[in-house]
Amino acid sequence: MGIEIERKFLVVGDAWRAAPAVPYAQGYLNRDKQRTVRVRVVQQQAWLTVKGANAGATRAEFEYPIPVADAEQLLALCDGPLVRKLRRVVVHAGAAWEIDEFQGDNAGLVVAEIELPSEDAPFEPPPWLGVEVTHDPRYFNSSLATAPFSTWPEARGRA
Amino acid sequence: MGIEIERKFLVVGDAWRAAPAVPYAQGYLNRDKQRTVRVRVVQQQAWLTVKGANAGATRAEFEYPIPVADAEQLLALCDGPLVRKLRRVVVHAGAAWEIDEFQGDNAGLVVAEIELPSEDAPFEPPPWLGVEVTHDPRYFNSSLATAPFSTWPEARGRA
Numbered sequence: 001m002g003i004e005i006e007r008k009f010l011v012v013g014d015a016w017r018a019a020p021a022v023p024y025a026q027g028y029l030n031r032d033k034q035r036t037v038r039v040r041v042v043q044q045q046a047w048l049t050v051k052g053a054n055a056g057a058t059r060a061e062f063e064y065p066i067p068v069a070d071a072e073q074l075l076a077l078c079d080g081p082l083v084r085k086l087r088r089v090v091v092h093a094g095a096a097w098e099i100d101e102f103q104g105d106n107a108g109l110v111v112a113e114i115e116l117p118s119e120d121a122p123f124e125p126p127p128w129l130g131v132e133v134t135h136d137p138r139y140f141n142s143s144l145a146t147a148p149f150s151t152w153p154e155a156r157g158r159a
Numbered sequence: 160m161g162i163e164i165e166r167k168f169l170v171v172g173d174a175w176r177a178a179p180a181v182p183y184a185q186g187y188l189n190r191d192k193q194r195t196v197r198v199r200v201v202q203q204q205a206w207l208t209v210k211g212a213n214a215g216a217t218r219a220e221f222e223y224p225i226p227v228a229d230a231e232q233l234l235a236l237c238d239g240p241l242v243r244k245l246r247r248v249v250v251h252a253g254a255a256w257e258i259d260e261f262q263g264d265n266a267g268l269v270v271a272e273i274e275l276p277s278e279d280a281p282f283e284p285p286p287w288l289g290v291e292v293t294h295d296p297r298y299f300n301s302s303l304a305t306a307p308f309s310t311w312p313e314a315r316g317r318a
Contacts, residue, residue: 029188029189029194029196029209030188030189030191030194030196032189032238034236034238035188035236035237036239037188037191037196048207048209048223050188050207050233050236052236060232060236061223062232062233063231064207064223064225066221066223070221073219074209074221075213077193077194077209077219078194079191079193079194080180158262
C-alpha cells in the first residue's frame with residue numbers, strides 16, 4: 001500500500017506540448033470514490049489499481065501489475081466508457097509534473113498533477129500552471145468516464 | 160484470465176466434516192455481478208480476484224496474488240460486512256469438492272462446489288450432496304455479504 005498525495009491543476013498555453021506523449025487507456029471496475037478499482041493500459045504494460053476515499057489531497061493506493069492480455073479483457077468488463085489520454089512528464093524546478101491531455105469525450109481538458117511528500121509541501125509553479133482543481137470531484141478520472149468534459153458548461157464556453 | 164465453470168449444491172449430513180477446515184475471509188470492492196472484485200485472505204496468502212457476469216455456470220475469472228498486509232487494508236475498504244467461512248476439500252470418485260461452511264451471519268449455510276471442464280460434464284454425486292443452487296443468485300458469496308443466510312426464510316425454518 002502507498003499513500004498518494006497529489007495536487008491537480010488546469011494547464012494554460014502550449015509550452016508543455018514539447019514533451020513526448022504516451023497514450024493511456026483506462027476503465028473502472030468500480031467508480032465508487034470509497035473504493036475505486038481501475039484497469040490501466042500504457043503501451044505494453046498494465047495495472048490493476050485500488051484507491052480508497054480521498055482525505056484532502058491524500059488517498060490510499062494499491063497497485064498491481066497484470067498481464068496486458070488480462071487488462072484488455074478487464075477493460076471490456078468495465079463500467080462506462082474508457083478514459084483515453086496522452087500523458088507527458090515535464091520537469092520544472094526539479095519537480096516532475098504529469099500532464100494529461102484527455103481525448104475522446106474529454107478532449108479539450110488538460111490537467112497537470114504533482115506528487116508531494118506532504119499536502120503543504122512547497123513547489124515552484126511552472127509558467128503553464130492554471131487554477132487548482134484538486135478538490136473538485138468532476139476532475140476525478142473515475143468521474144470523467146461517465147460525465148465527460150464535453151458535457152460541462154466550461155467545455156461549451158470554449159467551443 | 161481463466162474461465163470458471165462451477166456447479167453449486169447444498170450439503171446434507173455430516174460425513175464431510177472429517178476433512179481439515181481452512182478459514183477464509185473475504186470482502187468485495189464491487190458486488191456488482193457484472194464485475195465482481197473480491198479480496199480474499201486464506202491463512203498467510205491473499206488474492207485480488209475479478210469475475211465477470213455469470214453465463215449459466217460459466218464465468219470469466221482473473222486472479223492475482225497480493226501481499227497479505229495489503230489485503231488486510233483492502234478488506235477495510237470493502238463494501239458491506241466480510242464473509243467468513245471454513246473451507247474443506249473432499250475428494251469423491253476422483254473429483255475434488257470444495258465445501259464451504261459459512262460463519263457469522265451466514266452460519267447454518269453449507270454449500271459444495273465442483274469445478275467442471277464443461278457445463279454438462281458428468282460427475283458422481285457424493286452421498287452428502289443436496290439440491291443444486293448454481294443458478295440461485297442468493298447463494299453468490301457477493302450476495303451473502305449484504306443479504307446473509309440468517310435473514311432468509313429458509314434459515315428461520317431451521318431454527
